[in-house]
Amino acid sequence: MRTIIFRTIAPFLTALMILFSVFVLLRGHNDPGGGFIGGLIAASALAIFGIACGVASVRRAIYFHPMGVSGFGLFLAALAGILSFFKSQAYMTSQWLIFELFDVEIALSTPMVFDIGVYLVVVGAIGSIALALEEREND
Amino acid sequence: MTPAAIDDTTLLAVLAPFAAAVVAPVLTRWFKHNAAWPLALVPALIFLHFTGFIGPVSHGETFVASKAWAPSFGVNFSVYVDGLSTLFALLISGIGTFIILYSGGYLKDHAQQGRFFSFMFLFMGSMLGLVLGNNLISLFIFWELTSITSFLLIGFDNLRAASRRAALQALLVTGGGGLALLAAFILIISATGEIEMSALLGSPDIIKDTGLYLPIFLLVLGGAFTKSAQFPFHFWLPNAMEAPTPVSAYLHSATMVKAGVYLLMRMHPLLGDTVLWTTILPLFGGLTLLVGTLLAVRQTDLKLMLAYTTVASLGLLVMLTGTSHEKALEGAVLYLLAHSLFKGGLFMVAGTIDHEAGTRDVTRLGGLRSAMPITFAAACLAALSMAGLPPFIGFIAKEVLYYGTWNWPGAGLAVTLTAVAGNALMLVIAAAVALKPFMGPKVETPKHAHEGPVLLYAGPVVLSLTGLVLALMAHTTGELFVGPTLSSLTGEATHVELHLLPTSFNAPLILSLITIGLGIVLFTQLDRLRALMGAVLAAIGWGPDRGFDQFVAGIVGFSGRFTRLVQTGNMRTYMIVIFVFTAIAVLLPGYLTGGFPAMPDMPVYRFYEWGIFFIAALGLVAVLIAKTRLTAIVSLGIQGFAVALIFMMFGAPDLSFTQFMVETLSVVILALVMTRLNLMPNDHRPLPVALLTGAVACAAGLGMTLTLLAITQQPFDTRLSDFFAQYSRAIAHGRNIVNVIIVDFRGFDTLGEIAVVVLAGLCVLALIRVRTKPDKTAEASTVNARQAQVSEAR
Numbered sequence: 001m002r003t004i005i006f007r008t009i010a011p012f013l014t015a016l017m018i019l020f021s022v023f024v025l026l027r028g029h030n031d032p033g034g035g036f037i038g039g040l041i042a043a044s045a046l047a048i049f050g051i052a053c054g055v056a057s058v059r060r061a062i063y064f065h066p067m068g069v070s071g072f073g074l075f076l077a078a079l080a081g082i083l084s085f086f087k088s089q090a091y092m093t094s095q096w097l098i099f100e101l102f103d104v105e106i107a108l109s110t111p112m113v114f115d116i117g118v119y120l121v122v123v124g125a126i127g128s129i130a131l132a133l134e135e136r137e138n139d
Numbered sequence: 140m141t142p143a144a145i146d147d148t149t150l151l152a153v154l155a156p157f158a159a160a161v162v163a164p165v166l167t168r169w170f171k172h173n174a175a176w177p178l179a180l181v182p183a184l185i186f187l188h189f190t191g192f193i194g195p196v197s198h199g200e201t202f203v204a205s206k207a208w209a210p211s212f213g214v215n216f217s218v219y220v221d222g223l224s225t226l227f228a229l230l231i232s233g234i235g236t237f238i239i240l241y242s243g244g245y246l247k248d249h250a251q252q253g254r255f256f257s258f259m260f261l262f263m264g265s266m267l268g269l270v271l272g273n274n275l276i277s278l279f280i281f282w283e284l285t286s287i288t289s290f291l292l293i294g295f296d297n298l299r300a301a302s303r304r305a306a307l308q309a310l311l312v313t314g315g316g317g318l319a320l321l322a323a324f325i326l327i328i329s330a331t332g333e334i335e336m337s338a339l340l341g342s343p344d345i346i347k348d349t350g351l352y353l354p355i356f357l358l359v360l361g362g363a364f365t366k367s368a369q370f371p372f373h374f375w376l377p378n379a380m381e382a383p384t385p386v387s388a389y390l391h392s393a394t395m396v397k398a399g400v401y402l403l404m405r406m407h408p409l410l411g412d413t414v415l416w417t418t419i420l421p422l423f424g425g426l427t428l429l430v431g432t433l434l435a436v437r438q439t440d441l442k443l444m445l446a447y448t449t450v451a452s453l454g455l456l457v458m459l460t461g462t463s464h465e466k467a468l469e470g471a472v473l474y475l476l477a478h479s480l481f482k483g484g485l486f487m488v489a490g491t492i493d494h495e496a497g498t499r500d501v502t503r504l505g506g507l508r509s510a511m512p513i514t515f516a517a518a519c520l521a522a523l524s525m526a527g528l529p530p531f532i533g534f535i536a537k538e539v540l541y542y543g544t545w546n547w548p549g550a551g552l553a554v555t556l557t558a559v560a561g562n563a564l565m566l567v568i569a570a571a572v573a574l575k576p577f578m579g580p581k582v583e584t585p586k587h588a589h590e591g592p593v594l595l596y597a598g599p600v601v602l603s604l605t606g607l608v609l610a611l612m613a614h615t616t617g618e619l620f621v622g623p624t625l626s627s628l629t630g631e632a633t634h635v636e637l638h639l640l641p642t643s644f645n646a647p648l649i650l651s652l653i654t655i656g657l658g659i660v661l662f663t664q665l666d667r668l669r670a671l672m673g674a675v676l677a678a679i680g681w682g683p684d685r686g687f688d689q690f691v692a693g694i695v696g697f698s699g700r701f702t703r704l705v706q707t708g709n710m711r712t713y714m715i716v717i718f719v720f721t722a723i724a725v726l727l728p729g730y731l732t733g734g735f736p737a738m739p740d741m742p743v744y745r746f747y748e749w750g751i752f753f754i755a756a757l758g759l760v761a762v763l764i765a766k767t768r769l770t771a772i773v774s775l776g777i778q779g780f781a782v783a784l785i786f787m788m789f790g791a792p793d794l795s796f797t798q799f800m801v802e803t804l805s806v807v808i809l810a811l812v813m814t815r816l817n818l819m820p821n822d823h824r825p826l827p828v829a830l831l832t833g834a835v836a837c838a839a840g841l842g843m844t845l846t847l848l849a850i851t852q853q854p855f856d857t858r859l860s861d862f863f864a865q866y867s868r869a870i871a872h873g874r875n876i877v878n879v880i881i882v883d884f885r886g887f888d889t890l891g892e893i894a895v896v897v898l899a900g901l902c903v904l905a906l907i908r909v910r911t912k913p914d915k916t917a918e919a920s921t922v923n924a925r926q927a928q929v930s931e932a933r
Binding site for chain 2: 028029030031032033034035036037040041043044047067070071073074077078081091092094096107109111112114115117118121122124125126128129130132133134
């Protein structure tokens with residue numbers, strides 16, 4: 001599997017896929033996409049990079065343990081719902097902050113933070129399973 | 140009289156110990172054991188706060204304060220201050236002050252002293268919340284918190300197996316009782332519609348009128364008897380002596396174990412004075428009293444002797460509460476007060492002896508009076524109160540309770556005789572604890588004994604002196620403490636007249652003299668009595684403590700056998716079971732109702748749609764004829780991609796997108812699992828098995844198809860989709876309805892789902908890391924099972 005072509009292309013492919021996954025994540029509220037799909041794309045990217053260049057280099061590249069990323073995602077998602085408490089609203093009532101930056105309308109919201117949490121959970125969990133399974137063939 | 144509302148200071152007083160629990164470790168790091176001084180200010184201030192209630196409460200006033208907690212369920216954090224709760228709050232905070240000081244001396248230089256203080260304060264706050272609790276649900280929560288903090292404190296010395304066992308035992312017994320109590324409270328709430336104790340107490344017959352009296356009564360007893368260590372649940376309390384002595388003095392003599400008695404007293408106006416009440420409570424209470432004292436005589440360890448007399452005292456309190464006779468109830472209140480003071484003090488004395496002399500075995504101690512004069516004095520004062528001799532509060536309590544039991548029209552004689560026997564044995568133990576270590580010739584002890592620091596003797600001295608002062612001011616004690624508390628028990632204003640010395644030569648005095656005489660005779664024969672009890676217990680050879688072990692071992696064994704029966708560890712079995720049940724679930728209803736859907740007319744498809752259907756079918760055929768497993772997995776992917784294309788063509792881009800990704804990842808991960816686990820590349824199932832699994836698969840597939848057909852033939856209910864289409868843009872600012880549903884409309888569901896994903900990921904990771912397991916096939920199947928779960932979670 002670790003042909004020279006694959007090994008050369010894999011880093012670029014991975015970078016593109018991660019970029020694309022973030023794009024899919026952020027556009028998700030209005031167009032097809034979202035944290036779940038984005039997370040799956042990013043997890044596949046990690047898996048490809050792992051197959052091509054070895055799990056050790058993936059772990060070096062993402063620095064955090066993927067399961068930690070996953071846990072942080074869950075924490076972030078749960079935290080996003082708490083913001084509404086400060087306005088005496090029920091848990092997970094969405095909060096929006098819409099403003100203009102360089103003539104572009106930017107919409108920040110708690111559902112977006114929640115979606116980023118979902119993304120991290122999926123990347124972390126699926127990615128760590130894939131990496132753990134790849135590990136033994138490589139080391 | 141309706142309770143008056145007060146400000147939130149009392150609520151803060153309940154929460155103050157929890158705040159102290161947070162700062163305790165920091166203070167202990169700064170000041171070492173001297174942190175006890177500033178920390179003891181917390182319970183001291185709480186004590187001061189509650190002294191402010193003594194006056195108004197003695198005039199029959201009651202108070203409530205409340206903060207909404209979960210208002211939609213009627214759950215409030217609320218307190219109810221009356222005579223009973225004031226007495227308990229004063230005992231908890233007052234004794235707590237000295238226990239905190241004592242802990243400072245007792246655990247000096249202990250590496251975990253900060254944590255110990257924290258646990259103690261957590262317990263103190265829970266106990267205050269319990270005795271002041273007005274809302275039944277918050278009362279229950281604090282009740283459970285006392286069980287949990289007790290668990291943490293008994294198991295404080297967590298490196299010793301005996302501590303861990305004792306902690307677990309206490310938690311299981313009291314926690315089991317807590318479940319009974321929860322059931323009782325839920326029954327009360329649903330039967331009466333009231334959730335606040337003050338409201339219930341306002342109409343005392345409310346529970347007796349519901350027809351649910353019997354179950355409520357039994358469930359309340361389940362909670363009270365386990366917490367207050369009534370026979371046959373008494374065994375956990377002596378085992379709890381594994382805890383450091385401050386814990387034994389505070390939780391397991393003065394406060395927590397009285398929670399059960401508190402509950403019975405609190406519920407007395409609601410549940411008491413019925414035939415059931417006056418039969419069961421005196422019976423079990425009396426039995427506990429006798430069992431406790433007899434077992435205490437058997438012991439030579441100071442702490443265990445005291446522990447069993449605590450069991451006995453709790454039995455006495457339950458017995459007296461069970462009579463529902465006003466004078467006996469008065470005796471119970473007095474005895475409760477006396478017991479908290481003298482037993483807390485004696486435990487601390489036992490701890491000091493252990494701390495300074497290095498042993499607490501009464502046969503290896505002697506002649507400490509000159510080395511530890513202050514401790515000796517405190518021990519004598521406390522023991523005199525315990526023995527029921529004048530001029531101590533214990534004596535007054537004994538006089539009053541004899542008067543009560545003697546005049547009880549129920550089984551008065553039996554109860555009185557039980558009390559006399561119990562009290563005589565209690566006197567024996569009091570004498571043994573206070574005299575044996577200190578009197579007689581000096582005995583060589585493991586450590587060179589000398590008087591402990593002020594932190595150690597402050598508690599016993601103050602508590603035992605309080606027992607003396609309360610007795611000397613008998614009239615005031617009766618007016619300020621006993622009377623108001625008794626009013627809470629009887630449900631009506633009650634006046635109590637106490638005298639230090641008997642006013643006439645009456646039956647209680649004669650009974651007292653008999654008790655003292657009997658006690659002295661038995662004390663001279665203590666060694667013989669101990670040997671006799673030892674022989675009797677050896678002859679019986681079985682006790683509830685052993686029974687508990689057998690019970691736990693039985694449950695663990697049953698659960699193990701049951702698990703092995705259900706969880707075979709064979710992946711194929713799991714899958715067959717799952718699919719058989721799926722097939723039954725989807726086929727049986729249709730078969731029973733005859734409601735199989737009619738075959739719909741074939742719509743007209745375009746040629747490329749047919750093409751995709753063909754590719755999907757081709758993938759399936761490829762799976763069936765595949766030579767190796769890897770080929771089969773990849774072929775299954777073909778079918779999955781074809782389905783994703785179908786989703787795309789019929790207007791579900793999100794679904795299609797996800798399906799593509801899931802299919803890709805599934806193939807990758809399954810292939811990795813194959814190589815990782817060194818599975819056989821080929822499938823070696825014999826023909827009959829293959830036919831069986833094939834049949835199951837066909838049945839499940841057919842069932843799903845029929846179900847889908849049936850669903851699509853129903854008229855489509857558009858309410859939900861209309862709602863989402865209408866509001867997705869308007870209130871959730873999103874055009875992608877699917878995403879808006881996931882992250883906003885049904886965000887809470889998603890939160891649960893991603894929690895499952897995280898957990899599944901952790902489980903898979905843990906299973907992959909298990910490398911030492913020799914049984915390859917078992918491991919493979921469990922990983923596959925997890926894999927299936929993960930796919931399901933998606």
